[in-house]
Amino acid sequence: MEKIVNDFTINIATANGTGSQSANLILLNALFRMGTHASGKNLFPSNIAGLPTWYIVRVSDYGYQAPGDNTHIQVVMNIDTWSEDIEKLAPGTVLIHNTDVKAPVNRDDLIVYPVPMTSMARKINPKLSKMVANMIYVGIMAEMLEIPQDILEEAISKQFGGKEKAIEINSQASISGREYFKSELEKKDHFYVEKREKDENRFLIDGNEAVALGCIYGGINMLSWYPITPSSSLAEGIDKYIPKLRLDKDGKSTCAVIQAEDELAAVGMVLGAGWxxxxxxxxxxxxxxxxxxxxxxxxxxxxIPSVIWDVTRVGPSTGLPTRTQQGDISMLYEASHGDTQHIVLIPGNVDECFEFGWKAFDYAEKYQTMVFGFTDLDLGMNLWASNGFEYPDKPMNRGKVLRTQEELEKIENYGRYRDVDGDGIPYRTLPGSGLEPIVSRGTGRDEDGVYSEKASVYRTNMDRLKKKIEGSRTDLPQPVFREEEEQDLGIIYYGSMENTIQEIDDILESTGMKVSQCRVRALPLSPEVDEFVRRHKKIIVLEVNRDGQMYGILRKEIATELVPKLYSVAFSDGLPPKAVEYAEAIIGTLESFEI
Amino acid sequence: MAKVNKLDLALDEYKGGKSTLCPGCGHDAISSVIMKAAWENSITPDGIAKMSGIGCSSKTPAYFLRQSHGFNTAHGRMPSVTTGANMANKDLNFLAVSGDGDTASIGIGQFIHAIRRNLNMLYIVENNGVYGLTKGQYSATAEEGSQKRKSVPNELKQIDLCAMAINLGCSFVARSFSGSRKQLTALIRAGMSHRGMAVIDVISPCVTFNNNEESYKSLQYVKNNNEELHGLDYIPHFNPIEEVEIPSGGYKEVKLHDGSYLRLETISEEHDVGDRMMALDAIHNADVKDKHVTGLLYFQEGIPTLDETENLVDTPLAELSEDMLRPSKETLDDLLTGFRA
Structure with missing residues (x-):
């Protein structure tokens, strides 16, 4: 059998809270350092310790970043999922198992590497044996896949950043795994890792940290937050970078951080700051x-200029709090009672997380409105490859704020809610300025901000708000296109589906289809989306939720005659989207409509 | 010529729009005291931010201080909005008006946490024991046994906002009555001079739904059952001698953050405003007799305010220029180099 190089998926089954995460990140980082396109997905439970967790590492020379549909190498450490994990493996799969768990392997069609990981770890450090055992399987795989030890050592150093003792123990454990594979096991599989030319610009980072940095460079003045998975690490990221990047020369802060009593208070503080x-x-x-x-x-x-980042998890209700879904997009777009419409920024990778992180504040102040950032657990909490963040290419846009009497006097017929410029965006003055004060309120008011229940006043104001948000369509991040000449079938998708789309496209192409793609990056939709639909014969709207939420938005917003071109392919099981599953769903949908 | 204050402003400059509340509403009396207090204290109207939630009381910021920006927020959410605004501009002088529904029910969590953070604000509760705008339902501050118009007696125990604030360590807690103009003026002026959270719970009879003789919060009932802890005089820092006469009997003075004093004149026995247990006792003793105790219940100077614990730069955050807000390109390059290592 031929070597299989840089094209496989590893699944590592452990229990939550056993320290496997650092071992898994070391493996991922080593693969990344070798220049391969490696991605890691952490499937973890809503629990601190004890429940099962899986880490999926995909290595692909094609650049595929989605978790693979099939497992090629399975590591089993956890007694609770042992038999289920082993049972579902395809014949020929590599199985690396911890013999100290003392559980049976009742399969004779697998390539089995039994390793007494806990006992080996105990020899290195008896107290930490449970944690160190995880580095044994990393060592085993390093030897088996031919990952050089010096690269593994680099990854270990990076993971433990200067903690000498931890570096030493983990290095010992990896070598011990390596030695065991050499002396006690014989390589029977065909999987190998080979070095590729590494793009020195690339690094791994999760979306939450990227958004956090975007906010820091966007001049955030106040973060209010209430802990909730999977967004907490975004708030903690901002908190982490303030001492380094946002203190003045006397050590005083230009950004307040308040852990709120609940989300009602968290958003209240955002409105107060914006006001x-x-x-x-x-x-x-x-x-x-x-x-x-x-x-x-x-x-x-x-x-009121306001920014909220929604790192989506599986709903409704408590749902699956540690699993991923694009389940909030329609809620965000029209959140709250009555007629509302909000700007939603939808990054599809970590570089855009940074970019939209700072841009969100500019849009919020420019349009004087609520701006959402929309990511999900997959993009927010898993490590994605970055090409490097671009420093903001334009100064901060503080919007139409009148700060002095002179500025105020230049505006003819100023009124807080008067459309002076014809773009629906009024001017405002700030509390403390003494300039044209009003009582801001949620009740009806006229163009001067005076309470009013008049029918015509209400309607004119609501029309102006609509006009204001409409004006953002061409100003927000525009869609990204990858188009075929044929223009037969197009896929509209958004957000973290970016990680899977290339592989889906390759699978469809292997069946003879030529598929164009349009990645939506903001709501309200750009007119370019309309044009994309117009150019193609039929359009699949692809997303990770049950009801086809973006499909619903498209149906409502695109030209009526284009609506019959749209087909929804949407489902969600809490896992990051896998390519074969979604490609098959697309084919199935096209077949069911006989198109 | 109209009389002017230290800023050369007439009282008219502190007025607002026409009230739309019921004629005789206690809230209008409080609004009038607020205007007078701000004028007498010579506070720049520009620097005041009027904050409120939802309800009859929360409408009143439109009826005073027209030269100040205001925010009539959402029901029970005024404390959080004020928190954010306070972080944005710590130089603003926050004057907040809320009601018993807004504070003791829907907004009780935010009220508690604003106290816990010691927001630098004056928080006035216009407390009438009923929801006025929705036509007279009991609120959580209605006393057990108190009876509103055309209704059955209230069955549940009241939430005493002052007792709660004292327990939470609020640095300035007072109770007053919309009908006690002199006492209320002194307390509001003192509350404006205080640095930190000042809570003044003002019993403010609802003339439409809760002013019958069976109600413990009717005008007549409060007049008859008001136990004043002390007589109160406010002595402004800019005019320490002329404004008030020295009382003939015993008195104590509380020094406020801006250098003003609140003079507490002993009525029957001396109340120690620095003693938390004595303050809670006073509330309890009045409560068992179905009386209302009024005056400065509790005071403590020097608790750090939220803007202090947040260690913010001296300039209000809302006024910072871009070079203070956006770190340099070099810092980003350094970070990226670290990520790539």
Missing amino acids: AGARGMTCTSGPGISLMSELIGLAYYAE
């Missing part, structure tokens, strides 16, 4: 958005 002229933000997940909805409407109607 008073600062850049306020909160981050949360679906349940938090539900709680914030009342004040989201107030921000829209009273025209």
Whole structure:
């Protein structure tokens, strides 16, 4: 059998809280250092310790980043999922198992590497044997796949950043695994890793940290937040970078961080900061958005610049709190009672997480409205490859704020809610300035900000708000296209599906289809999306939720005659999207409509 | 010529729009005291931020201080919005008005946490024991046994906002009555001079739904059952001698953050405002007799405010220029180099 190089998926089954995460990250980092396209997905339970967790590493010379549909190398450490994990393996799969777990392997059609990992770890450090055992399987795989030890050592050093003792123990454990494979096992599989030319610009980072840095460079003044998975690490990221990047020469901060009592308060603080002229933000997940909805409407109607990042998890209700879904997109777009419409920025990779992180504040202040950032657990909490973040290419846009009497006097017929420029965006003055003060409110008001229940006043104001948000369509991040000449079938997708789309496209192409793609990067939709639909004969709207939420938005927003071209392919099981599953669903949908 | 204050402003400059509340509403009396207090204290109207939630009381910021920006937020959410605005601009003078529904029910969590953070604000509760705008349902501050118009007696125990604030360590806690103009003026002026969270719970009779003789919060009932802890005089820092006469009996003075004083004149026995247990006792003793105790219940100077614990730069965050807000390109390059290592 021929060598299989840089084209396989590893699945590592452990229990939560056993320290496997650092071992898995070391493996991923070593593969990344070798220049391969490696990606890692952490499937973890809603639990601190004890419940099963899986880490999936994909290595692909094609650049595929989605978790593979099939497992090629399975590591089993956890008694609770032992038999289930082994049972579902395809014949010929490599199985690396910890013999100290003392559980049976009742399969004779696998390539089995039994290793007494816990006993080996105990010899290195008896107290930490449970944790160190994880580095044994990394050592085994390093030897088996031919990952050089010096690269593994680099990855270990990076992981433990200067903690000499930890570096020493983990290095010993990896060598011990390596030696065991050499002396006690014979390589019977065909999987190998080979070095590729590494793009020195690339590095691994998760979306939450990328957004956090984007906010820091976007001049965030106040972060209010209430802990919720999977958004907490975004808030903690901001908190982490403030001492390094946002203190003045006397060590005083230019950004307040408040852990709020709940999400209602977190969003209230954002509105307060925005109203008073600062850049306020909160981050949360679906349940938090539900709680914030009342004040989201107030921000829209009273025209208060506000930013919320929603790192989506599986709903409804508590749902699967540690699993991923694109389940909030329709909620975000129209959150709150009455007629509302919000700007939603949808990054599809970590570089855009950084970019949209700072841009969100500019849009919020420019349009004087609520701006959402939309990511999900997959993009937010898993490591993705970055090409490097671009420093903001334009100065901060603070919007139409009148700060002095002279500025105010230049505006003819100023009124807080008067459309002076014809773009629907009014001017505002800030508390403390004494300039044309009003009482901001969620009740009806006229163009001067005076309470009013007049029918015509209400309607004119609502039309202006609509016009204001409409104006953002061509100003927001525009869609990214990859188009075929044929223009027969097009796929519209968004967000973290970016990780899977290339592989889906290759699978479809292998069946003879030529498929164009349009990645939506913001709501309200760009007119370019309309044009994309118009150019193609039929359009698949691909997303990770049950009901086809973006499909619904498209149906409502694109030209009526284009609607019959749209077909929804949408489902969700909590896992990051796998390519074969979605490609098959696309083919199935096309077949079911006989198109 | 109209009389002017230290800023050369007439009282008219502190007025607002026409009230739309019921004629005779206690809240209008409080609004009038707020205007007078701000004027007498010579506070720049520009620097005041009027904050409120939802309800009859929360409408009142439109009826005073028209030269100040205001935010009539959402029901029970005024404390969090004020928190954010405070972080954005710590130089603003926050004057907040809320009601018993807004504070003791839907917003009780935010009220508690604003106290816990010691927000630098004056928080006035206009407390009438009923929801006015929705036509007279009991609120959580209605006393057990108190009875509103055309209704059955209230069955549940009241939430005492002052007792709760004292327990939470609030640095300035007072109770007053919309009908006690002199006492209320002194307390509001003192609250404006205080640095940190000042809570003033003002019993403010609802003339439409809760002003019958069976109600413990009717105008007449409060007049008859008001136990004043002390007589109160406010002595401004800019005019320490002329404004008030020295009392003939015993008195104590509380020095406020801006150098003003609140003079507490002993009525029957001396109340020690620095003693938390004595303050809670006073509330309890009045409560068992179905009385209302009014005056400065508790005071503590020097607790750090949220903007202090946040260690913010001296300039309000809302006024910082871009060079203070966006780190340099070099810092980003350094970070990326570290990520790539």
